[in-house]
Amino acid sequence: MRNEEREATRLFELESELVPLRVAATVAYFHVTDSMRQVTSEDGLAEIVHLVAIALSTVAPIRRADGAALTDAELHKIFYRPLGQPGPKPDLEAFVIRRADLKSAMATLKEARVVFGRSE
Helix, strand or coil: CHHHHHHHHHHHHHHHCEEEHHHHHHHHHHHHCCHHHCCCCHHHHHHHHHHHHHHHHHHCCCEECCCCECCHHHHHHHHCCCCCCCCCCCCHHHEEEEHHHHHHHHHHHHHHHHHHCCCC
């Protein structure tokens, strides 16, 4: 029983681990996007990662590096701006997502892609 308890504790710790949002958005992009439609360049990926971060924020809590969850108002201020309004993209390095939340978010986004998107 002792080994089972240790394994359960280890899994809990892994699921609670905070993943940098830039890394999480990159992983999510490749997990959710059909391989035939994925970008093939670093520049292309850099352009789309912030959009994937926005998608993640709609289905999972995004947190500051200290682990505090962002409110809806904070998310809106950080990630959204009116169309045509120039401005810098958010610094994704300042944010994290729990590993368990990332896994759940990727499953949700992949399911949405299958239901609403094309799988060509």
